[in-house]
Amino acid sequence: MAVSVREVAALAGVSLGTVSNVLNRPDKVAPGTVDRVQAAIAELGFVRNDSARQLRAGRSSTVGLIVLDGGNPFFTDVARGAEDAAMTRGLAVLVGNSDESADREQTYVDLFEERRVAGLLVSPAGDDLARLERLRDQGTAVVLVDRRADDDHFASVSVDDVAGGRLAVEHLTGIGRRRIAFVGGPSGIRQVADRHAGAAAAAAEAGATLEVLPTTSLSVLEGRRIGEELQARPATERPDAVFAANDLLAVGLEQAFIMRGSVRVPEEVAIVGYDDIAFAEAAVVPLTSVRQPAQDLGRRAIELLVAQVEQGQGIALEHVEFTPELVVRQSTVPER
Amino acid sequence: MAVSVREVAALAGVSLGTVSNVLNRPDKVAPGTVDRVQAAIAELGFVRNDSARQLRAGRSSTVGLIVLDGGNPFFTDVARGAEDAAMTRGLAVLVGNSDESADREQTYVDLFEERRVAGLLVSPAGDDLARLERLRDQGTAVVLVDRRADDDHFASVSVDDVAGGRLAVEHLTGIGRRRIAFVGGPSGIRQVADRHAGAAAAAAEAGATLEVLPTTSLSVLEGRRIGEELQARPATERPDAVFAANDLLAVGLEQAFIMRGSVRVPEEVAIVGYDDIAFAEAAVVPLTSVRQPAQDLGRRAIELLVAQVEQGQGIALEHVEFTPELVVRQSTVPER
DNA sequence: CTGTTAGCGCTTTCAA
DNA sequence: TTGAAAGCGCTAACAG
Numbered sequence: 001m002a003v004s005v006r007e008v009a010a011l012a013g014v015s016l017g018t019v020s021n022v023l024n025r026p027d028k029v030a031p032g033t034v035d036r037v038q039a040a041i042a043e044l045g046f047v048r049n050d051s052a053r054q055l056r057a058g059r060s061s062t063v064g065l066i067v068l069d070g071g072n073p074f075f076t077d078v079a080r081g082a083e084d085a086a087m088t089r090g091l092a093v094l095v096g097n098s099d100e101s102a103d104r105e106q107t108y109v110d111l112f113e114e115r116r117v118a119g120l121l122v123s124p125a126g127d128d129l130a131r132l133e134r135l136r137d138q139g140t141a142v143v144l145v146d147r148r149a150d151d152d153h154f155a156s157v158s159v160d161d162v163a164g165g166r167l168a169v170e171h172l173t174g175i176g177r178r179r180i181a182f183v184g185g186p187s188g189i190r191q192v193a194d195r196h197a198g199a200a201a202a203a204a205e206a207g208a209t210l211e212v213l214p215t216t217s218l219s220v221l222e223g224r225r226i227g228e229e230l231q232a233r234p235a236t237e238r239p240d241a242v243f244a245a246n247d248l249l250a251v252g253l254e255q256a257f258i259m260r261g262s263v264r265v266p267e268e269v270a271i272v273g274y275d276d277i278a279f280a281e282a283a284v285v286p287l288t289s290v291r292q293p294a295q296d297l298g299r300r301a302i303e304l305l306v307a308q309v310e311q312g313q314g315i316a317l318e319h320v321e322f323t324p325e326l327v328v329r330q331s332t333v334p335e336r
Numbered sequence: 337m338a339v340s341v342r343e344v345a346a347l348a349g350v351s352l353g354t355v356s357n358v359l360n361r362p363d364k365v366a367p368g369t370v371d372r373v374q375a376a377i378a379e380l381g382f383v384r385n386d387s388a389r390q391l392r393a394g395r396s397s398t399v400g401l402i403v404l405d406g407g408n409p410f411f412t413d414v415a416r417g418a419e420d421a422a423m424t425r426g427l428a429v430l431v432g433n434s435d436e437s438a439d440r441e442q443t444y445v446d447l448f449e450e451r452r453v454a455g456l457l458v459s460p461a462g463d464d465l466a467r468l469e470r471l472r473d474q475g476t477a478v479v480l481v482d483r484r485a486d487d488d489h490f491a492s493v494s495v496d497d498v499a500g501g502r503l504a505v506e507h508l509t510g511i512g513r514r515r516i517a518f519v520g521g522p523s524g525i526r527q528v529a530d531r532h533a534g535a536a537a538a539a540a541e542a543g544a545t546l547e548v549l550p551t552t553s554l555s556v557l558e559g560r561r562i563g564e565e566l567q568a569r570p571a572t573e574r575p576d577a578v579f580a581a582n583d584l585l586a587v588g589l590e591q592a593f594i595m596r597g598s599v600r601v602p603e604e605v606a607i608v609g610y611d612d613i614a615f616a617e618a619a620v621v622p623l624t625s626v627r628q629p630a631q632d633l634g635r636r637a638i639e640l641l642v643a644q645v646e647q648g649q650g651i652a653l654e655h656v657e658f659t660p661e662l663v664v665r666q667s668t669v670p671e672r
Numbered sequence: 673c674t675g676t677t678a679g680c681g682c683t684t685t686c687a688a
Numbered sequence: 689t690t691g692a693a694a695g696c697g698c699t700a701a702c703a704g
Contacts, residue, residue: 002452002474004681015691020683030689045470050450051396052681055387055696071412080406083433092447095431097419111428114386116338134381138338220618248618255620259594279615282556282584284591340697351675356699366673388697391680 003044012040023048054116062092063305064112065298066105066122068146070097073277074294075123078145081298082121089306091118102126109135119305121145121298129153141308143301148319155304155317157297161191164290164324165198168243168272171288171326173206175333177241177270183226183253184245185214192218192245195274199243211239218245223252230269231262240269241332247273247280250287254331258284270332286329293322339380348376359384390452398428399641400448401634402441402458404482406433409613410630411459414481417634418457425642427454438462445471455641457481457634465489477644479637484655491640491653493633497527500626500660501534504579504608507624507662509542511669513577513606519562519589520581521550528554528581531610535579547575554581559588566605567598576605577668583609583616586623590667594620606668622665629658 005023009016014033021029022037029037040046054060065082067075079095086093094117096108105125109132112120119141122132133153136142144156172180182199184192196212203210213229215222223244230238230253244250250273257263265271265285273280276291300320308315341359345352350369357365358373365373376382390396401418403411415431422429430453432444441461445468448456455477458468469489472478480492508516518535520528532548539546549565551558559580566574566589580586586609593599601607601621609616612627636656644651 002681005683006681016682017684017691017693018689021690024683028689033689045474047446047449049391049452049681051387051391051452052696053683055385055391055698056681056683058696060387070416071409073407076407076412080433087443092430092451094428097416107423110383113383115428116385116387138381220615251618259620261597279556282587284595284620338697341699342697352698353676353700354674357674360699364673369673385697388680389699391682392697392699394680 002049003046004049005046008037008040008044008046011044012037060116060118061090062094062115062117063302064094064096064108064115064117064120064122065145066096066098066108066112066120068098068100068123068125070095070099074146074275074292077294078123078298078301081295082302083298084295085299085302089302091302091306093302098125100125102128106131113140118309119143121301121305123147139313141305143304143308145297145301148321149317152317155308155319157301157304157320157322159292159297159322159324161194161324162198162201164274164292165195165200165243166202167198167324167326168195168274168290169199169202169208169210170206171328171332172241172243172270172272173202173208175270178206178208179211179239179241180208181211181213181230181239181242182245183213183215183223183242183249184218185216187214189218195243195245215245215249218248220248220252220255223249223254224256225252227253227256228260231257231260235268238263238269241271242269243272243274245274247275247277247287247289249273250289250331251279251283254283254285254287266330266332266334272326272332276327280327281329283331285331288329288332289327290324291327292324296322338385339382340385341382344373344376344380344382347380348373396452396454397426398430398451398453399638400430400432400444400451400453400456400458401481402432402434402444402448402456404434404436404459404461406431406435410482410611410628413630414459414634414637417631417636418638419634420631421635421638425638427638427642429638434461436461438464442467449476454645455479457637457641459483475649477641479640479644481633481637484657485653488653491644491655493637493640493656493658495628495633495658495660497530497660498534498537500610500628501531501536501579502538503534503660503662504531504610504626505535505538505544505546506542507664507668508577508579508606508608509538509544511606514542514544515547515575516544516577516579517547517549517566517575518579518581519549519551519559519585520554521552523550525554531579531581551581551585554584556584556588556591559585559590560592561588563589563592564596567593567596571604574599574605577607578605579608581610583611583613583623583625585609586625586667587615587619590619590621590623602666602668602670608662608668612663616663617665619667621667624665624668625663626660627663628660632658 098105434441616623
């Protein structure tokens with residue numbers, strides 16, 4: 001079937017140990033020999049068998065990544081960042097999609113464990129991290145993604161949603177708005193609660209009011225529903241700015257305002273969204289939004305993982321928390 | 337480090353061959369022994385080493401999938417379908433994102449080849465399939481995804497874009513529209529050309545006209561530009577329906593029509609998009625769109641791959657072409 | 673039904 | 689600088 005080092009060695013007229021050296025430490029081999037071996041490799045189309053390599057070496061050059069939602073752009077960006085960072089280090093990333101199911105997550109953890117991955121990046125589906133702790137205790141590096149580890153059991157990379165909420169509202173007060181509404185829910189979602197907390201703090205500091213308009217989900221439809229309610233109010237009782245917990249809500253608000261033609265954005269009501277989805281820029285009024293550095297998250301997670309692998313168990317577990325950034329567009333600052 | 341079959345065998349008081357049998361052919365082992373071995377496995381937390389297994393077995397239980405664009409919902413759906421189908425067969429899917437770069441694609445092909453994957457699912461970045469042919473000649477099963485293989489070199493799964501274009505225009509003529517416009521471009525993109533061809537055929541059959549409005553890209557902005565042009569025309573010179581080559585264009589058209597308030601959708605102009613992106617349903621006027629069975633594509637690709645693996649080289653190469661389906665919403669048929 | 677044994681392809685001492 | 693040999697963990701004969 002596939003050609004092995006043995007055949008390469010035979011063709012090149014050297015021993016298989018030399019072929020291995022050409023592959024792994026070419027500087028330890030005489031230039032002429034290297035050439036001969038490489039010619040043989042090319043001629044036979046030899047491709048190294050990673051299983052054998054890994055079995056012998058005891059360690060793998062693959063890392064696993066388990067994401068909560070493979071269809072979510074945030075996670076595809078995280079994956080992309082991880083992939084890129086891994087590739088420069090000669091690592092490959094196996095991506096699994098748990099779809100928020102603890103069972104599926106478990107299946108992937110098993111799979112990765114059987115493959116003896118160098119480490120695991122995981123955005124956990126539930127609160128039961130016991131299985132991951134066991135893994136880590138057995139020597140597999142584990143980094144939590146998009147979840148701040150509350151204890152010292154795991155390294156983690158996450159984004160500071162409180163800072164994101166603060167950023168949004170500081171921008172709104174900065175452009176002179178004082179009657180601000182926060183649209184979002186359910187409040188049980190940690191991200192929603194954090195963004196609200198940051199928003200509330202920033203509003204209080206600036207002497208602005210923050211009215212909370214709860215939603216049952218983070219969808220365009222819910223945004224439109226709230227938008228309809230707001231535009232039905234007398235102009236004097238409307239907020240002069242809205243911070244939506246995500247972009248879908250914000251787009252729904254925009255639709256309600258623009259479709260009716262009753263509320264001008266941003267003149268009467270400025271709108272800030274969250275996530276900076278691809279669609280934010282293409283909204284009827286391009287949307288100001290809080291962007292999460294998803295690719296950086298993935299990149300950094302790989303770096304923490306590599307550090308753990310290289311420095312072993314004893315390493316201090318880092319918790320990296322990224323600060324989101326504000327992307328200003330016409331939904332808060334009109335085009336000149 | 338990790339525990340091996342040897343240690344399990346020692347603890348259970350059997351030989352390592354028996355442990356292997358418990359793992360792979362439990363029915364060949366006495367029930368009592370099975371229990372004892374499994375107790376030992378549980379106690380030691382034994383996890384089988386897949387590298388060793390694969391090295392010995394000569395075959396792998398992983399398949400590689402290389403997609404053109406990891407951020408594109410179409411491909412995340414394909415991946416999801418492939419993952420699900422693979423999982424039920426005990427296969428794992430390694431997903432690589434070529435990002436339309438032939439180089440990146442090559443890197444992943446190399447990676448997968450080193451890992452001796454059972455097969456490769458790939459939506460090729462370029463037209464040079466020579467490398468893939470070599471792979472296939474060496475015995476690795478290859479299935480082309482989202483690209484109809486023009487020859488008998490590869491099995492393939494794709495979606496019939498001509499049928500999709502036909503579907504869209506038949507719907508429009510079916511609701512009585514006769515002056516139809518096709519918005520899309522550049523025409524060099526195969527999907528665009530096919531969708532147009534289907535649309536033209538359907539229009540001709542129904543005795544409708546099909547005006548072509550070319551775009552430089554498939555973006556919301558381009559859609560909005562065309563929309564502005566159309567709404568500036570006298571009502572009598574406007575088409576009574578538009579078929580857009582994708583949903584982004586369609587959303588841009590809608591935005592231009594609705595924002596100006598000058599053209600009613602669907603009364604004056606009906607709009608059909610393509611892809612049925614998540615946003616289509618949430619558009620200001622929910623968008624009628626042509627949906628591609630992306631998950632089915634992924635699932636079927638795995639099935640073709642498995643067939644090749646099981647039946648070997650001699651198998652007749654299948655070309656599965658899916659027919660898209662129309663999702664009707666208010667942009668063509670008003671709510672009652 | 674269970675134990676023994678021979679490798680899978682590679683890397684890595686250790687000697688020459 | 690190169691070659692010979694041992695063995696990673698597992699599976700699949702084959703023998704008992």
